[in-house]
Amino acid sequence: MTMMRVKDLSKSFTLHEQGGVVLPVLDNINLDVMAGECVVLLGPSGSGKSTLLRSMYANYKPQTGRIEVRHEGAWVDILSAAPRMVLNVRKRTLGYVSQFLRVIPRVPSLEVVAEPLRNIGIEAAAARARAAAMLERLRIPQRLWSLAPATFSGGEQQRVNIARGFISQSPIMLLDEPTSSLDAQNRAAVITLIDEAKARGTAIVGIFHDEDVRRRVGTRQFDVALARPT
Amino acid sequence: MTASTGEVGAANGYDYNFAYLDEQTKRAIRRIILKALAIPGYQVPFGSREMPLPYGWGTGGIQITASILMKSDVLKVIDQGADDTTNAVSIRNFFARVASIATTEKTAHASIIQTRHRIPEAPLAAGQIMVIQVPIPEPMRRLEPREIETRKMHALKEYGLMHVTLYEDIAHWGHIATTYAYPVLVNGRYVMAPSPIPKWDNPKLHQSEATFIFCAGREKRIYAVPPFTDVRSLDFEDYPFRLQSFTQSCALCGSGQSYLDEVILDDEGKRLYVCSDTDFCAQRVAGGHVGSDPDALAAAKDGAP
Amino acid sequence: MIDLEPPLLQVEGLSKLYGRNVACKNVTFKLWAGEVLCIVGESGSGKTTLLNCISAIQPQSSGRVLYQTRHAGTADVTAMSDAQKRLLMRTDWGIVHQNPRDGLRMGVSAGANVGERLMAVGARHYGHIRAEATGWLNRVEIDIDRIDDLPGTFSGGMQQRLQIARNLVTKPRLVFMDEPTGGLDVSVQARLLDLLRALVQDLQLAAIIVTHDLAVARLLAHRLLVMRRGEIVESGLTDQVLDDPQHPYTQLLVSSILQT
Numbered sequence: 001m002t003m004m005r006v007k008d009l010s011k012s013f014t015l016h017e018q019g020g021v022v023l024p025v026l027d028n029i030n031l032d033v034m035a036g037e038c039v040v041l042l043g044p045s046g047s048g049k050s051t052l053l054r055s056m057y058a059n060y061k062p063q064t065g066r067i068e069v070r071h072e073g074a075w076v077d078i079l080s081a082a083p084r085m086v087l088n089v090r091k092r093t094l095g096y097v098s099q100f101l102r103v104i105p106r107v108p109s110l111e112v113v114a115e116p117l118r119n120i121g122i123e124a125a126a127a128r129a130r131a132a133a134m135l136e137r138l139r140i141p142q143r144l145w146s147l148a149p150a151t152f153s154g155g156e157q158q159r160v161n162i163a164r165g166f167i168s169q170s171p172i173m174l175l176d177e178p179t180s181s182l183d184a185q186n187r188a189a190v191i192t193l194i195d196e197a198k199a200r201g202t203a204i205v206g207i208f209h210d211e212d213v214r215r216r217v218g219t220r221q222f223d224v225a226l227a228r229p230t
Numbered sequence: 231m232t233a234s235t236g237e238v239g240a241a242n243g244y245d246y247n248f249a250y251l252d253e254q255t256k257r258a259i260r261r262i263i264l265k266a267l268a269i270p271g272y273q274v275p276f277g278s279r280e281m282p283l284p285y286g287w288g289t290g291g292i293q294i295t296a297s298i299l300m301k302s303d304v305l306k307v308i309d310q311g312a313d314d315t316t317n318a319v320s321i322r323n324f325f326a327r328v329a330s331i332a333t334t335e336k337t338a339h340a341s342i343i344q345t346r347h348r349i350p351e352a353p354l355a356a357g358q359i360m361v362i363q364v365p366i367p368e369p370m371r372r373l374e375p376r377e378i379e380t381r382k383m384h385a386l387k388e389y390g391l392m393h394v395t396l397y398e399d400i401a402h403w404g405h406i407a408t409t410y411a412y413p414v415l416v417n418g419r420y421v422m423a424p425s426p427i428p429k430w431d432n433p434k435l436h437q438s439e440a441t442f443i444f445c446a447g448r449e450k451r452i453y454a455v456p457p458f459t460d461v462r463s464l465d466f467e468d469y470p471f472r473l474q475s476f477t478q479s480c481a482l483c484g485s486g487q488s489y490l491d492e493v494i495l496d497d498e499g500k501r502l503y504v505c506s507d508t509d510f511c512a513q514r515v516a517g518g519h520v521g522s523d524p525d526a527l528a529a530a531k532d533g534a535p
Numbered sequence: 536m537i538d539l540e541p542p543l544l545q546v547e548g549l550s551k552l553y554g555r556n557v558a559c560k561n562v563t564f565k566l567w568a569g570e571v572l573c574i575v576g577e578s579g580s581g582k583t584t585l586l587n588c589i590s591a592i593q594p595q596s597s598g599r600v601l602y603q604t605r606h607a608g609t610a611d612v613t614a615m616s617d618a619q620k621r622l623l624m625r626t627d628w629g630i631v632h633q634n635p636r637d638g639l640r641m642g643v644s645a646g647a648n649v650g651e652r653l654m655a656v657g658a659r660h661y662g663h664i665r666a667e668a669t670g671w672l673n674r675v676e677i678d679i680d681r682i683d684d685l686p687g688t689f690s691g692g693m694q695q696r697l698q699i700a701r702n703l704v705t706k707p708r709l710v711f712m713d714e715p716t717g718g719l720d721v722s723v724q725a726r727l728l729d730l731l732r733a734l735v736q737d738l739q740l741a742a743i744i745v746t747h748d749l750a751v752a753r754l755l756a757h758r759l760l761v762m763r764r765g766e767i768v769e770s771g772l773t774d775q776v777l778d779d780p781q782h783p784y785t786q787l788l789v790s791s792i793l794q795t
Binding site (some may be wrong): 386398401466 | 617618621630640642643644646647651652653654655656659660661662664665682683
Binding site (some may be wrong): 014 | 725
């Protein structure tokens, strides 16, 4: 089943601060993502992998094209949808794991991970229990659960980020270098999470700079620079 | 009705109109009084005149009395319940001079009673008019100094702030500690400052047969409570309005049901308690009631250095 | 179905002129229940004027503000009588001022400050009022031992939290805030923002927050309006406007933030 359809997507950046120079990044991208697959985005640095991924999350704003998401049975073009619709899609259908955790002061890591469940109406105790289970899987020691992640190591922060991204089991997941700051053991834990997601029928699009991980989790590849599958 | 200009005054050696104020001023004030009676509890602004005594001494009360006084009236003036304090005596004498009307100390015989800070103990009768001297007519003034704001609050019936004052009392003292100038709701609509009468006197305003006219001369406001008007003291459901009770009785007449004054007799702290309402006390004594120390006051006067 | 829900607030063509000086021009947007909208801009952008016009504190020069009242359908707030507006302010709306002293009664205790709105809409049971006040002080992390203290004895951050409690006690659906963290120390700001985030989430508040601080906008807002010289130059999802700004002015603002 197709979960996401990227159609004729083009994006450039106009840097007004630098005299209005235009940087074209994506040119006429077309990509369908199916349930249960993991599409690995390929391309050299600067080729627009991250730009494409962020556009798929409506974090970036392409100049032309559509990004249709299967949301609760209907197709929603998140590029032209109202902000509140996009937020609803993100809440229930479209998950995103960024490369770095955006730290909010004072909020303990357990709450950071539990938040996506609270947002879809799951009550506090249950949400925290599931967050705890997720943190355990990613081997974050319990003594860190009540602390805000600001003082954690890069790897720990990223694992909190991953826990938060995977906890609500979104039908579509976008992963931007999820394992880049992790050691082998933690990478393995994340790979397991991705496998489980695939088995559930999750449609995944990811950027993985580690070739091993790419081979393990990827079901097919898409070259962004060439704007076509390889 | 009203004497011609100078007639009464000239007879007494003064060149004044009957009851001091000119007829136009009396008319203007009477119009305001009518408006105040028509909107019970609502403060009506008026053009307060210069009176021959300073602000804070009863200029408002005097203007009302002067405006409504007729030759046939009998005037009683009390200050803190007593007919014989300096101010009560001065005001009574003033009207005797400029209006030549009869005056009295007996509540039951008076048609107009001008008062500061007390309402007589004896229930008032139909046809009697209480004229009450008021310092600050705005009940919310302490909490909200802006006149524009308090006027809006009255207009829009926004009285939450009044209950805030009572809340503060309970929070600090455990009970509503306000014992005088206790705010009331008049006719279910306006919150009114009943002037600094003790809360003991508040129930006397409720469904009375008499008319109450309040006036603040310096602040230039007149408000009124016509007969048979609901006047309810503000309170909380779980902290209802309660009258104070006295553990003492009046030393002169023995009453345990009237508001008592504490009188210090000497510089060794000897004190006694007597009725604040002098006429009420005198009536009881005349009727045969005797207190614990009926000659104490007289003795103290004699022994004074 | 999310699309069919009517907006809580609709601002249509709102403009405010002072003579020939255009303070804000033709502002149009909709706000739904539970949405937080930040209006960002620098000094002189007109954002505070806009907020004042929307919240009917100031009269606008043209345009209207339609609000979905609880029981009486949609009403144009700018055409309401004084009495109706004041009632709205005290029940359904909240206003959090930048300086908490503007939004508190400094002469009465913290408990009375929180309880006042309840008393203003007819609450007459001291015990219940005090219990509500206690609950709210807890909620905004003010020690309940301070319930009888005057706000003048509180720190700036505590005063701001007290102001928030005072506004939220009647469970408003829409809250206006003008630079709620302005003038506070950084650690105090963080605490306050954390509180606001939690409250907005738990109470499903809609909020319009005016700020010049993009970090505040990033943290609290679902959507952003970027204002410059009285006009909205860009609007959209918060993360999209901040991560992929399109308008030159927005790009300037975003690139001007200092990083620690």
